[in-house]
Amino acid sequence: MICKNMCLAAVTSDGQNLGITISKSxxxxxxxxxxDSLELKLVRxxxxxxxDSTTFRPEMTHQVFGExxxxxxxxxxxxxxxxxAARLTTFLGLTYSEEPDNVTNxxxxKLQAGxxxxxxxxxxxxKKDINFRPPGELQHRFTTAGNENTITKQYEVYLCTSTTPEFRCFHERLQTFLLWFIDAASFIDIDDNNWRFFVM
Structure with missing residues (x-):
């Protein structure tokens, strides 16, 4: 068999060709x-x-899939x-035409269990997102003015610490965005009491 690209051939330990050849292509x-394969969405x-207009792609994926x-x-x-978009409840789904590395695993x-x-x-x-309020203590509230093409939106900023009820689970989901947009990111030690988190 002639391969135009590099070929891999299966051989025995004594060098006998087993007749199995796979081309590089x-x-x-x-x-x-x-x-290119990973699609991210914040779903309201x-x-x-x-x-499709709500889909965005990661800047990088090497922290999960290698260099x-x-x-x-x-x-x-x-x-x-x-x-x-509110509680950061997570969905992971795969579609493909032929089988694989175990991407789900x-x-x-990197994702929070569940x-x-x-x-x-x-x-x-x-439906659980409708009445969601971020965990923590309200620090500031502001409104953006709308015009005839946009609606007026109100934003709230909450302060959290590692001891804020329900924050730990929310933070575990939130921190996964680091993997896709910050090079060499690592998850912080949330048990360090010096951290203060502002959530909007």
């Missing part, structure tokens, strides 16, 4: 960019799930990592 077709309502920012073993891989180590893998359940959970 075939192997490359099973390598996907993790930056169930209709946002199908709205090459690539995933081996998939074709047509699509990783959907959606967060509810790679990402599960993330959704069923999109319908994630959408049902969005």
């Amino acid at each position: 075939v192997l490359e077709s099973y390598i996907v960019s993790s930056n 309502r169930a209709t946002d799930v199908d709205d 090459s920012e690539s995933i081996f073993g998939y074709r047509d891989l699509r990783i959907r990592l959606y967060y509810s 790679m990402m599960a180590g 993330f959704h893998t069923n999109l319908d359940n994630f959408c049902l959970d969005l």
Whole structure:
């Protein structure tokens, strides 16, 4: 068999060719960019799930998928990592045409336990976001003025510490954004009492 690109051949320990040859181009077709495959969303309502205009991509993925920012073993891989916009409830879903590295396990180590893998359940959970208030103590409130094309919005800033009730779980979901947008990021030691967190 003649390969136009580099070939890998299976051989025995004494050098006998077993007749199995894989071309480099075939192997490359099973390598996907993790930056291109990962879709992020902040979901406010169930209709946002199908709205491509709410999708954004990570700046980087090497902190989860390695320096090459690539995933081996998939074709047509699509990783959907959606967060509810308020509580940051998380959904992780994969679609692909051929099977793989275990991306779910790679990402599960970085996400808070209990993330959704069923999109319908994630959408049902969005109802809990309606009355969400960030944990902590209200520090400041301000309003942005709207015009005929935009609505007036009110924002609130809350102060949290490591002992603020319900903050630890929220923080575990929030800190995963570091992986996609801050190079060489590491999660902080939330048990350090010197940290003060402002949530808006």
